[in-house]
Amino acid sequence: MDYQVVKVKEDILIENQKKAQEVREFLKSRGIYFINVMASPGAGKTTLLTNLINRLKDKYKIGVLEADIDGEVDADRIVKNTGVRAIQVHTSGACHLTAQMVSDALREFNIDGLNLIFLENIGNLVCPAEFDTGSNINMMLLSVPEGEDKPLKYPLMFEVSDIAVITKIDTLPIFDFDFNKCEEYIHRRNKNAKVFKVSAINDEGVASIADYLISIIK
Amino acid sequence: MDYQVVKVKEDILIENQKKAQEVREFLKSRGIYFINVMASPGAGKTTLLTNLINRLKDKYKIGVLEADIDGEVDADRIVKNTGVRAIQVHTSGACHLTAQMVSDALREFNIDGLNLIFLENIGNLVCPAEFDTGSNINMMLLSVPEGEDKPLKYPLMFEVSDIAVITKIDTLPIFDFDFNKCEEYIHRRNKNAKVFKVSAINDEGVASIADYLISIIK
Numbered sequence: 001m002d003y004q005v006v007k008v009k010e011d012i013l014i015e016n017q018k019k020a021q022e023v024r025e026f027l028k029s030r031g032i033y034f035i036n037v038m039a040s041p042g043a044g045k046t047t048l049l050t051n052l053i054n055r056l057k058d059k060y061k062i063g064v065l066e067a068d069i070d071g072e073v074d075a076d077r078i079v080k081n082t083g084v085r086a087i088q089v090h091t092s093g094a095c096h097l098t099a100q101m102v103s104d105a106l107r108e109f110n111i112d113g114l115n116l117i118f119l120e121n122i123g124n125l126v127c128p129a130e131f132d133t134g135s136n137i138n139m140m141l142l143s144v145p146e147g148e149d150k151p152l153k154y155p156l157m158f159e160v161s162d163i164a165v166i167t168k169i170d171t172l173p174i175f176d177f178d179f180n181k182c183e184e185y186i187h188r189r190n191k192n193a194k195v196f197k198v199s200a201i202n203d204e205g206v207a208s209i210a211d212y213l214i215s216i217i218k
Numbered sequence: 219m220d221y222q223v224v225k226v227k228e229d230i231l232i233e234n235q236k237k238a239q240e241v242r243e244f245l246k247s248r249g250i251y252f253i254n255v256m257a258s259p260g261a262g263k264t265t266l267l268t269n270l271i272n273r274l275k276d277k278y279k280i281g282v283l284e285a286d287i288d289g290e291v292d293a294d295r296i297v298k299n300t301g302v303r304a305i306q307v308h309t310s311g312a313c314h315l316t317a318q319m320v321s322d323a324l325r326e327f328n329i330d331g332l333n334l335i336f337l338e339n340i341g342n343l344v345c346p347a348e349f350d351t352g353s354n355i356n357m358m359l360l361s362v363p364e365g366e367d368k369p370l371k372y373p374l375m376f377e378v379s380d381i382a383v384i385t386k387i388d389t390l391p392i393f394d395f396d397f398n399k400c401e402e403y404i405h406r407r408n409k410n411a412k413v414f415k416v417s418a419i420n421d422e423g424v425a426s427i428a429d430y431l432i433s434i435i436k
Contacts, residue, residue: 040258069344070371073367130311145363150259153286153289
């Protein structure tokens with residue numbers, strides 16, 4: 001059974017890669033930069049996105065794809081707290097977004113005039129890392145309550161992420177979290193990963209990420 | 219592509235179900251009760267297991283299967299802090315444990331004399347819920363920092379879990395987490411789910427879970 005799973009998965013990943021490249025080229029032709037945001041459930045993706053968007057929305061016309069297995073809570077929060085366009089994408093139980101799902105969502109979404117799209121992927125440190133979504137960069141979040149050992153346990157997520165954001169740093173006093181160790185573990189997986197620290201509820205550190213994104217968005 | 223994925227997945231799940239039933243029957247014939255523990259990364263599975271095992275180890279001969287994509291940290295922690303037998307199972311990148319992997323691990327593990335086995339599944343609120351591991355019951359953990367809305371977003375995990383443990387309740391003062399809402403959301407998914415609250419680092423609430431497990435383990 002295991003071989004069968006592996007073989008089918010290889011085929012799916014090759015197919016996905018092609019579709020992702022199509023998505024990337026399509027968005028490039030429209031002048032849209034695309035950022036895929038990944039993390040565990042509850043790491044603070046929606047809160048960080050809200051604050052980032054509020055810092056970037058005067059400079060870019062922003063749209064958000066909110067992926068969830070079920071529920072509408074995140075798209076509602078984004079629209080209510082930032083005023084930008086958002087669409088909720090349901091994955092029908094799937095643990096990640098494929099490039100095909102992104103492509104379908106972009107067809108239903110009104111992208112006219114947009115030049116920056118964020119995708120909030122399914123809360124999961126495993127599967128989303130395997131599927132290229134067609135993004136220009138991947139940003140992952142790791143929250144302090146999760147612990148600094150996560151790059152050891154979920155290597156691929158850290159390998160594929162260009163940006164790693166340590167979130168909820170306001171909780172450092174109550175959790176046993178070694179920031180230096182964490183940064184070292186992240187760089188073991190990807191020596192070029194850019195690491196940031198934020199407390200999104202206090203808007204601490206968010207400006208640095210916004211500035212960095214502005215510096216790389218073409 | 220989507221149809222292909224769905225069809226293959228159905229076959230895999232049917233195959234897995236058969237194997238899970240075999241595992242269950244094999245363990246029953248040996249007089250071993252088997253508990254599958256699931257949660258997001260960093261929800262506190264290893265810490266809770268350590269405390270639970272220390273409360274149960276005089277009554278049962280306990281073994282632990284520690285599943286991770288990579289790393290040995292959890293098995294080491296369990297052995298060091300409880301003295302019970304543990305084996306680290308690597309899933310080679312997979313986001314969940316199949317019944318076949320459990321069966322293979324049990325073959326390598328010395329189960330002689332054991333009467334209770336815990337499986338610490340991969341940190342993931344999605345995929346592990348789809349795969350019956352051959353366990354007698356499923357216990358899931360949701361940590362306060364993750365937020366009370368998780369049963370809305372990850373329905374299957376809550377549907378298949380007999381026990382839901384809200385962990386890290388010592389952090390309630392600093393997180394916006396509505397326990398009553400959370401319990402209501404959990405019971406929407408599974409009205410029979412038994413809900414507990416713990417702060418494993420303070421050993422608060424752990425005794426209630428231990429007592430409950432003693433009451434149900436045959």
